Amino acid sequence: MQSRSYSPTQQRKYSPSVPNLNIKFNGEYIELSSSPRKGNYFDARSKLSESKLTPANCGEIIPFYNQNIKFTNRELRSPINEINGNSIIGDTLQLWIPSKGVYIKDNPPLSYFSISPEKLEMILKEDDSIKFVPRPFPLGKISPQDLVDNHYLVELLDGSLKEFVKLSARYKDPSPRVFGFEDVIKPTVTVTALRSFSNNHLILDGHFNPHWTGYMFGRVD
Secondary structure, X not given: OOOOOOOOOOOOOOOOOOOOEEEEXXXXXXXXXXXXXXXXXXXXXXXXXXXXXXXXXXXXXXXXXXXXXXXXXXXXXXXXXXXXXXXXXXXXXXXXXOOOEEEEEEOOOHHHHOOOHHHHHHHHHOOOOOEEEEOOOOOEEXXXXXXXXXXXXXXXXXXXXXXXXXXXXXXOXXXXXXXXXXXXXXXXXXXXXXXXXXXXXXXXXXXXXXXXXXXEOEEEO
């Protein structure tokens, strides 16, 4: 397991400073709200639902992040810079299975979090639309040349892998840190988050606990 101690960074007050943005994802343009919702996964998702917004999944937040992070001018404000250092939670569930690999589901039903991971595994096994990534796959610090061949990232980012490579290359260290479980004792449910604490390197967190605090962006459908 790629472990590290975690304590949510002190949250900053956010005031939207730019209009909603259109981003290109899987060949189509979608509109994301520039105003994120703060809380754990469940609270932030509920707040988005109250605003008639669909939570953006992991693949959708990558191009949004790349378009909005600013390194060169501290006077430039963006939705990302305003909350830099905090986790941006993608609406992408991961179910880690002992010795086998991980199931990946974008925009999952909330009911998936209220049943046992063992029962959830049985449900996902029968769903042909669910992505499953078998072990082994590298975690931790991933070099730029190894990113495109990482089948875990190919499935997790769902069409945004090239954008993720471009985004990582903008940091001082272009090798992002990809967190996940090397193995688990029992089936374990997580969500996915993206963050960077400076312009040093990017972090993609695949073992983000849904009860940890972060921000979520919503899609305007």
